[in-house]
Amino acid sequence: MTIAAAAVTTFLSGIGLAAPASFAADPTVAPIACPDTFPTAEAVDGVAGVGWTVERGTRPSSFTATVLGRVTDGIAPGVDMIMADLDSPALTRAGGVWAGMSGSPVYAKDGRLIGAVSYTLGMNTSIAGLTPAASLKALLGRQSETSKVVKGTERVAVPARELDALAATREVTEQEAASTGFRRLEIPVTVTGSATAARKALSTSGRGVGGLRVVSGGASGTTSAAAATEVVPGGNFAVSLAYGTWTAAGVGTTTMVCDGKAVGFGHPVLGFGVSANTAHLADAVYVQRDEVNGSYKVANIGGIVGTVTSDRTAGVMATLGEGPKAVPVTSRLTADDGTVTATTTWCTEPYYVDRAAGFHLLSSIATVQGADASGGSAALTTRITGVRGTGTAFTLTRSDHYGAVRFLGEEIAKPVMDTVWALADTSLENARITGVTFSGSVSETVRQYHVTGVAVRKGSSYVTVPKVITAKPGTTVRVRVTLGDLGGFTTKNVVLAVPVPAKTRGWTGSIDLALGSQGLDLSASSYAALLTSLRNAPTNDLYLGELTLENPSTGRVTRSTVSRRLNGEVTPYTRTLRIRVG
Structure with a gap:
């Protein structure tokens, strides 16, 4: 046995592999941890090779590869794409190259690395595109400018001079190869x-x-x-x-x-x-x-x-070795029977921290309820921590109620994702999220209300809202809002007591009713303003009335707001009531 053969046999034994019988005469085609590179210029039609990939489990199995030619600058400027026809029982079972083969090494018969599977010629074909070994090895030390290129080609057109070689495989016709081209493996x-x-x-x-x-x-x-x-x-x-x-x-x-x-x-x-x-x-x-x-x-x-x-x-x-520092997303949710479910997700990609938070919560709620599409209600506190572009730490805490007849998790996850996204993906500052925590209760009882009626107090009773409400300075306008559940089985009345300022005789204006969340306001011109806007954004369980009065003679305006909270979600509702102070 040669020294090279002994070295490869030792490597295979170390990873629990045996050299396949079909390659017993040339064991150097087995996987090599850190191989020499095969010159891209020598990857010409007819060069034979052997590749390795996993179909099932963790143990790589071999496939044969025959080089068909190259597409100059096919992957990126200075990075050719090597075309190869692959074959193995696994490829036959799959109907061709499969998503997940990306990176599968292909070696020449002398053990040098030709490249790695990275492209495929359409669906269900054994013809693959390889990223050249030199470009792959450059990633290790950034030894060439090609390793610095970030944007490559997702689709590679086949030059006319290479169509004959592809058609000779009988996998595709020249017309199919020309129209389809190679695409990056999903x-x-x-x-x-x-x-x-x-x-x-x-x-x-x-x-x-x-x-x-x-x-x-x-x-x-x-x-x-x-x-x-x-x-x-x-x-x-x-x-x-x-x-x-x-x-x-x-x-x-x-x-x-x-x-x-x-x-x-x-x-x-x-x-x-x-x-x-x-x-x-x-x-x-x-x-x-x-x-x-x-x-x-x-x-x-x-x-x-x-x-x-x-x-x-x-x-x-x-x-x-060690994994990267990750953003923790944690939840602690209590079910109807008192069972507490504590879960954690770790996110390492800042671009996805909003989705990690939302989908973590969606999954945690499904765990608590034992179903993906269940309705119900939840009382939840969300705490988001981060660091602003200035280096200053911040914390945003919001408590709210949620309700849905079906898909409670989705009802809750979407606004959470939007809030995290607003904080993390903004042009105002280069901020980053350092943690997201959820705590609260989840119930299968639906607590969700909608407005069924509005009335105003006149004397000792409530009456239909007139076109213009007349009030005296220094008094209180009482507005009653009737809420019903989505099934229409129960109703409840809530009253907003809106004080009318003294010395406003002759003033006119409006009482603007707003119930439930009206969405996020992301128009802030600074990060500090964005944090304030998110902290003060109306919640699902809030109903409020804003009184606006204007002096018709001077144009002076006064505003005041009253609000109350419910033990449940209210579907969004707005209405404007006209008022005159007499």
């Missing part, structure tokens, strides 16, 4: 938590990211550390935006591991350049064949193995 995103949170993940409020495909939901993602030695070329590699009660993690493949750093995916996850996301192991459950949208890997997210510090055109690079 990243299957494993989302855990409630089914509703999984369904809505990464698409809320139009802030989704292309290339991420939510494929599964399940148990909460792990928060424990795993051994970095389990990160191997050809093995599963996951990058999470958040993990814990609500987990969102993209699954790909490790390309290489060099000196405590791992490279994977062969294309961006988010493409933000400098990154601080969490690197995880993953356990592939199966590859789902999908004839319509393309096959994809379903995986459970494993332990934390490091920090993704670079997310660029050629792939992602993680420093193995």
